[in-house]
Amino acid sequence: MELPPGLTTRALSFDDAQSVTDAMAADEVAATGEAAIELADIVSDWRRPSFDLATSTIGVFESGRLLGYAELGGHDRADAAVHPDHHGRGVGTWLAHWVVATARSRGASVVGMPVPQGSTADTLLATLGFRVRWSSWILELPTGSAIPPRPLPEGHTIRAATDEDHRAAWTVVEDAFLEWSDRERDPFEDFLAKVVQRPGFRPWHLRVAVDPAGSVVGVSSLVMAQQCAFVERLAVRRDVRGRGLAQALLADSFTQARAHGADRCELSTDSRTGALSLYEKVGMVVTSTWVNRAIDL
CATH class of the missing domain: 3.40.630.30 (Gcn5-related N-acetyltransferase (GNAT))
Incomplete structure (x- = not known):
């Protein structure tokens, strides 16, 4: 046309x-x-x-x-x-x-x-x-609310990622997202461009959960837009799921964000993950609904 x-x-x-x-x-x-x-x-x-x-x-x-x-x-x-x-x-x-x-x-x-x-x-x-x-849905943690804390498994810690953690963080994120996303693995260099090289990035934006051996087993990555913190990636390695790490990472990221001036905390999820009810159970509420419209070629 x-x-x-x-x-x-x-x-x-x-x-x-x-x-x-x-x-x-x-x-x-x-x-x-x-x-x-x-x-x-x-x-x-x-x-x-x-x-x-x-x-x-x-x-x-x-x-x-x-x-x-x-x-x-x-x-x-x-x-x-x-x-x-x-x-x-x-x-x-x-x-x-x-x-x-x-x-x-x-x-x-x-x-x-x-x-x-x-x-x-x-x-x-x-x-x-x-x-x-x-x-897909955008969810917000209401002002004054907090994600219920979850104790970490023995010997695990959550901290800001270091340069040495970046490749391991990328691996955890890609492995988790590719379980339900029908696409090729995003290159490591694209992960760096979108996360640590993003304008305005600060080290506390990328948080990792590490096990007693120091291996990265969980990742939370957020961006700050004015006073809104948005968690773009939340992933836990398959073999350590069900132990509260995802909730602990989410609570940690939102706590960090509020300590740095955020008055809104948000994330998104979609119907491929099955995670909507999990976020609603920890107090998050849907603020908008999106659809991915596609056409066969």
Whole structure:
């Protein structure tokens, strides 16, 4: 399909990162009432060594202003947003077609993207034949609440990760996530770009649980966006699960965050993990629901 007259497209560059952040934030506010995206999310994502900005992104512009964008961030994972001031002009439909064509050219059999449930983007993708692949939820620990403490197994400790822990932390996270996620293992260098090389990273953002031998057996990684702490990764090695390490790591991360000025603590989970009820049992509440809409190619 063609865009309306006067609109142009091109691959994005790092100079566009703020404009992409602004468009995504406006789209999130229109769909959910608040913006979660921040510039560091875009920059760290685009800095991944496996990501080619020139061939994996597209922007739609009018008189030099970004109206919407899309990126193919992995083999079957895309992200896209259109500024709400420009909904209804065909920009989102054009971007969806670009995502499908780009993914198909790379040999993907399916491609999908996360959108807020019931949003304009959700409705559009459904109309274009995208099915719900899974659901996900943002949960918040209410102000004044705390994750119930869990004693650590004998000889285990939780501390900030050191440089020497990074590869082991990556291994624990990838091993755990690949139990339910149908994708290739993310490269270690991408983990570094997204976590420890992310703008604003501080050592206390990456916490590890270690056993009596000093081996990393659990990981919690968070980001701080103003006064909101968001746990992006929480993983425990399979052979030591069921001993309270995940809850202990979560409680520790939120305690650290509040000590560093956070007044909100959040995380996300999706229907592939089966963990929603576990987070609700420790006092977290769902604040928004998202769906991953995908289409077979």
